[in-house]
Amino acid sequence: MSKQGRIFSGMRPTQRLTLGNYKGALENWVRLQDDYECFYCVVDWHALTTGYQETADLRQNIRGMVIDWLAAGIDPEKSVVFVQSHVKEHAELHLLFSMITPLGWVERVPTYKEQLRQLEEREINTYGFLGYPVLQAADIVGYKAGFVPVGEDQLPHLELCREIVRRFNFLYHTALPEPRALLSKVPMLPGIDGRKMSKSYGNAIWLSASAEEVQSQVQQAITDPAKIRKNDPGHPEVCNIFTFHRVFSTGVADVEERCRAGSLGCVACKRDLAGKLNLAMEPMRERRARLESRPGLVDEVIEDGRERAHRVIARTMEEVRAAVGI
Secondary structure, three states: OOOOOEEEEEEOOOOOOEHHHHHHHHHHHHHHOOOOEEEEEEOHHHHHHHHOOOOOOHHHHHHHHHHHHHHHOOOOOOEEEEEHHHOOHHHHHHHHHHHHOOHHHHHOOHHHHHHHHHOOOOOOOOHHHHOHHHHHHHHHHOOOOOEEEEOHHHHHHHHHHHHHHHHHHHHHOOOOOOOEEEEOOOOOOEOOOOOEOOOOOOOOOEOOOOHHHHHHHHHOOOOOOOOOOOOOOOOHHHOHHHHHHHHHOOOHHHHHHHHHHOOOOHHHHHHHHHHHHHHHHHHHHHHHHHHHHOOHHHHHHHHHHHHHHHHHHHHHHHHHHHHHOO
16 A cells, blocks of 8 residues: 655653553554555654753663654564664754854754743753754655644644754755644543652653553542532543543543432542553553563664665765765
8 A cells, every 4th residue: 555655753761651641652653554655763862952951861761762653563574673773874964054053943843942941950052952853854854754743732843843844955956855643632641640650759650560550540539629428420531531531531421420310439430441451551561561572672673774764864964965065
């Protein structure tokens, strides 16, 4: 079957992946690989833009991310799975793009000043952090990707990429493709305490969690504070557990009705949710067990991905160097 185009997407290996990462991106990646030629990249250089002082676990996180991807259903026969720093052409194209990108373009990216404020406890007012959207453009354009799966909050980054491509094409009379957004509405799963799901908050449900760990995390989750007794009427709209039911339960209307009527207690509601989460995660656990029984397979996937990615981006760089005259 012919593919509908080429996709590039990546994730920073800053921590283990959560159920939120799966619903927010990975599940969509798994679907896309049947219809598109997909390049999925562990963007470890991007991880350094905010975490350059904390690299002790970086290699472990890279490998863990690849395992999480494969367990989630990314198929290395269908998709190219590789690590950014293993393909040095990313850095070369980033350098060339940085020569033509006006400073004002990167400074106006909305997330730049926002992240400086959010991460003010870290020293990230660096050249690398300012220029990471330019590296992002090189990641995408190096593979001549026509599409990038993004949420609406990432559109400014993609538009900057398109502007850089247009400027490069104008200056050097080339025809690098301008990538387009593949917008998708993704469910945002909070942590079990209602905040953003994060390792630092201790509120995450990991993709690698056992059935018992899922059960334990769900039991700790915050529910409707006004529903004190089992038969008190509930308010699903303010309940963290109901947010998960919306995503994982087929009979969500029944859950809502029983909660509001006071016929569904929080303990039973949590038990029901944990069962649904474990049912959804069981295929991942089976794939993870197969990977663990063949420890060399992950290394083979990463090396094969490096070779396949290099073959594609090397051809792009031949064109780019010829156009620039170097």
